[in-house]
Amino acid sequence: MAKIPENSAALLEQYGPHLAYSNGLKLATGADPDRLVDTHCCFCGQQCGIRLKVKENQVIGFEPREDFPFNQGMLCPKGVKRYLQGAHPDRLLTAIERDPSSPTGFRPMAYERAIERVAAEIQRLQADYGKDAFGILSGASLTTEKAYLMGKFARVAVQTANIDYNGRLCMVSAAAGNKKAFGIDRAANPWSDILGAEVVWISGANVAECAPITTNYVWQAREHGAKIIVVDPRITPIARTCDLFLPIKPGRDIALFNGILHLMIANDWLDHDFINQHTVGFEAVAEHVSEWTPKQTAQVTGITERAIHQAAEWWGKAKTSFLLHARGIEHHSHGVQNVLGAINMVLASGRIGREHCGYATITGQGNGQGGREHGQKCDQLPGGRDISNPDHRAFIANVWGVAANDLPQAGVDAYEMFRKIDRGEIKGLLSLCFNPKVSLPDNHFITRALDKLEFYVAIDFFLNESAHHADIVLPGSLHEEDEGVVTQIEGRVIKINQAVDPPGDAKQDWRIIQDIAAKMKRERGFTFHNPREIFDELRVASKGGICDYSGITYEKIEQQNGVFWPCPDDDHPGTPRLFEEGSTNVIAKGNGRFYFPDGKARFNVAPYSPPIEDVDAEYPIILTTGRVVSQFLSGTQTRRIGPLVDQYPEPCVEMHPQLAEKLGIKDGDLTTVESRRGDCTLPAMVVTTIRPDTVFIPYHWAGRKSANQLTIAAQDPISKIPEYKVCAVRVRRSGEKGR
Amino acid sequence: MTNGEFFIDQTRCIGCQACVQACSECDTHKGYSMIHLEYIDRAHSVQTAPVVCMHCDSPTCAEVCPADAIKKTADGVVHTARKPRCIACNNCVLACPFGVPKMKTEFKLMMKCDMCYDRTSEGKRPMCATVCPSQALFFGSREQLEALRPRSVPTNQFQFGNQVITTKANMLLPKVGRAQYIDVTAAMDEQTTGKDISLNILMDNLFSEEEKF
Numbered sequence: 021m022a023k024i025p026e027n028s029a030a031l032l033e034q035y036g037p038h039l040a041y042s043n044g045l046k047l048a049t050g051a052d053p054d055r056l057v058d059t060h061c062c063f064c065g066q067q068c069g070i071r072l073k074v075k076e077n078q079v080i081g082f083e084p085r086e087d088f089p090f091n092q093g094m095l096c097p098k099g100v101k102r103y104l105q106g107a108h109p110d111r112l113l114t115a116i117e118r119d120p121s122s123p124t125g126f127r128p129m130a131y132e133r134a135i136e137r138v139a140a141e142i143q144r145l146q147a148d149y150g151k152d153a154f155g156i157l158s159g160a161s162l163t164t165e166k167a168y169l170m171g172k173f174a175r176v177a178v179q180t181a182n183i184d185y186n187g188r189l190c191m192v193s194a195a196a197g198n199k200k201a202f203g204i205d206r207a208a209n210p211w212s213d214i215l216g217a218e219v220v221w222i223s224g225a226n227v228a229e230c231a232p233i234t235t236n237y238v239w240q241a242r243e244h245g246a247k248i249i250v251v252d253p254r255i256t257p258i259a260r261t262c263d264l265f266l267p268i269k270p271g272r273d274i275a276l277f278n279g280i281l282h283l284m285i286a287n288d289w290l291d292h293d294f295i296n297q298h299t300v301g302f303e304a305v306a307e308h309v310s311e312w313t314p315k316q317t318a319q320v321t322g323i324t325e326r327a328i329h330q331a332a333e334w335w336g337k338a339k340t341s342f343l344l345h346a347r348g349i350e351h352h353s354h355g356v357q358n359v360l361g362a363i364n365m366v367l368a369s370g371r372i373g374r375e376h377c378g379y380a381t382i383t384g385q386g387n388g389q390g391g392r393e394h395g396q397k398c399d400q401l402p403g404g405r406d407i408s409n410p411d412h413r414a415f416i417a418n419v420w421g422v423a424a425n426d427l428p429q430a431g432v433d434a435y436e437m438f439r440k441i442d443r444g445e446i447k448g449l450l451s452l453c454f455n456p457k458v459s460l461p462d463n464h465f466i467t468r469a470l471d472k473l474e475f476y477v478a479i480d481f482f483l484n485e486s487a488h489h490a491d492i493v494l495p496g497s498l499h500e501e502d503e504g505v506v507t508q509i510e511g512r513v514i515k516i517n518q519a520v521d522p523p524g525d526a527k528q529d530w531r532i533i534q535d536i537a538a539k540m541k542r543e544r545g546f547t548f549h550n551p552r553e554i555f556d557e558l559r560v561a562s563k564g565g566i567c568d569y570s571g572i573t574y575e576k577i578e579q580q581n582g583v584f585w586p587c588p589d590d591d592h593p594g595t596p597r598l599f600e601e602g603s604t605n606v607i608a609k610g611n612g613r614f615y616f617p618d619g620k621a622r623f624n625v626a627p628y629s630p631p632i633e634d635v636d637a638e639y640p641i642i643l644t645t646g647r648v649v650s651q652f653l654s655g656t657q658t659r660r661i662g663p664l665v666d667q668y669p670e671p672c673v674e675m676h677p678q679l680a681e682k683l684g685i686k687d688g689d690l691t692t693v694e695s696r697r698g699d700c701t702l703p704a705m706v707v708t709t710i711r712p713d714t715v716f717i718p719y720h721w722a723g724r725k726s727a728n729q730l731t732i733a734a735q736d737p738i739s740k741i742p743e744y745k746v747c748a749v750r751v752r753r754s755g756e757k758g759r
Numbered sequence: 760m761t762n763g764e765f766f767i768d769q770t771r772c773i774g775c776q777a778c779v780q781a782c783s784e785c786d787t788h789k790g791y792s793m794i795h796l797e798y799i800d801r802a803h804s805v806q807t808a809p810v811v812c813m814h815c816d817s818p819t820c821a822e823v824c825p826a827d828a829i830k831k832t833a834d835g836v837v838h839t840a841r842k843p844r845c846i847a848c849n850n851c852v853l854a855c856p857f858g859v860p861k862m863k864t865e866f867k868l869m870m871k872c873d874m875c876y877d878r879t880s881e882g883k884r885p886m887c888a889t890v891c892p893s894q895a896l897f898f899g900s901r902e903q904l905e906a907l908r909p910r911s912v913p914t915n916q917f918q919f920g921n922q923v924i925t926t927k928a929n930m931l932l933p934k935v936g937r938a939q940y941i942d943v944t945a946a947m948d949e950q951t952t953g954k955d956i957s958l959n960i961l962m963d964n965l966f967s968e969e970e971k972f
Contacts, residue, residue: 049786094777235773257774649773
């Protein structure tokens, strides 16, 4: 059923991506806005404050929002140009359905009729194949209200176990590692703690391009004497002027963390009091890292022994520090182990839970934090609760007014859902805020799976590449067309405010979901009138959980410019810094500061293992993937914004001149990169800023320019995150004429 | 901010182009960016350099203008050429030592950074320096600068051959460099024409590199 239309030229002509530039009111000099709306950027996890200028129900521009403490007016190019996604020629203004006789493959349809058909198809498929034969894919760029509603919709209305979300590609390794070590999954500190750190350690985080505003925090720490250590296979802009650059071989981070801990122990750069009083498991880890001598660490990581010694000395002797990591250490088949290795270094130093002593993952998506807390993960219920825990099930069932036994058990992760589709176990799919055909690894497999679906409904504001395969596409809402909360990179819950109304038949996503539930005659629990009502239920559902939002209100967010969770009651100001001396929590109940019954953090033995697909004679080069500053994720929005596309029009394959010379490739030559799963031909960018054994391709593009044609679907056994950061490829000059 | 000044710290730039994109949002030249942002040598480094107008005390662009089209206001801001006067001769583009003016042939007009005159004249910060994620472009008071940038010293004098140029905007230099001037030729394979002391900046950096390993 869900076959892509034959005539893709007509499809692209109708639905884009077309490039939007400023015109009309957006270009008019001195256009006086009807109103200014204080809100946040729609893109990354930093959630910079921004003030949108609104005229005639259109966002016509922006003003920097200097009152929001995190960014104080700062914005990256994506935030600056985000207003161009509104009133866009590609915008879906009606529901559309598959029509093989139409040149584009689709025809518009009435919204009511579309909802009827979606409800009927869900019920038909479930009647024929069972409840779990219908799957739901959701997203971490949604507000927390929507994320909460999606989890509830899956379990209560559709009654399927199979819901998961695209945070699976993003934050789950950090989340799992943090839960294992601290018992809680949240940045331990506000970013202001970076400013007074003596050492800032950045592992696998292209801060300047993926979290640009964080750059100023790092530079500001340096102004006051901090040493900056950057671990990355590429000299990224944050690495260019750092104090120590460790050019790690992709997939070897755990070896480095173990090697650093080895030297901390050897030189007694440890906080014994902290380790004794607040942690368990140090001895086993100490024994494990005893084999990670500088020599062995150097051999595995490809970093000189001298640099490893220097890094260990700076980290070991520091009085204050902040360790940051991101997808660079997390996108691995051993991503959780990498995270645990990093946390071991932090725990051994005792530098956490104090001013200027911190640790955090740099969360990627806009609501990467809030979107992973309240139940759209396959194994989770609201408040960070566990769907396999009988007490948790009973609590949430009570809030939802259903029997605990009627709640489905845990489903499978987003990638496994595609394997189930491939095997015929899932026959129908609803996706919201997810473009798996671009964002999942080995995406030729994803394309084949989408084609096998009996029924696929996508909700989006633009026709993303996955939705090309849909039977029905429902017109959803842009960020600026709805309100709700998100939780940003620091754990601060903030408020997105509505600036304009959705155009045409487009509707706020939560309304669409409720309309489907109503048409399925399961409207009970899905009759919210606005996001505030959803939030109020979420507050109740999160009460007593680890992610406790019960004391947070829209008003408190407004008054305080955000509220850090946990915030367990109305008088609670929120918790900017976790694990402070004397603090305790809902799990430890007075026994200590970490989120375990004994109140103690866990050291975890983190064994090194190589990537699933290491290089060999046939595929001798490492491919690693990542982002560029002017594009975001699968590019559904940013590939439609002209000035951002102009800034970096198409992906290049970055390689070192030593490798290029060996392969006979010159800068700009069209170069074919092949893996066991696919190939991709792109211009070469020959630069000395990358390891000679590694090539890099950014992943924001679709079709033949998609880096995920090459990547491997190997996953971490715990977090199920895909190994985007390492696979084996071969590289050759394509023979076609380059630029 | 009435006592605000413009400070540029090239070492902080991450090449994200937020400044370039934001510049085109300014009402005085909407849709057109007046900022240049270039890779210095992408084959070997990700280093980039943002160039905004330095607003010279004695602007070369205005001095070479045969039509007397380029004006500096009393507050020291050098403006885009006046449309009725500009003859699009390109003299200013060629003469500016910093390479700032842009010839917009479609308008037959030289356009340039006016330090967001619509904003700064109302006490707001310029768009580029407000959004800059690395704060390589910084706009604030001397007091704020001293508190935020203890390792740097601002300079507003530049030597180009025998010409010494004093500017309204400031360039931040490392304090250890002790340089009075940035000599353009100091970083080239040529005899320096200015004071050799500027070479110490490079030497200091080399030594500190050595100490790291």
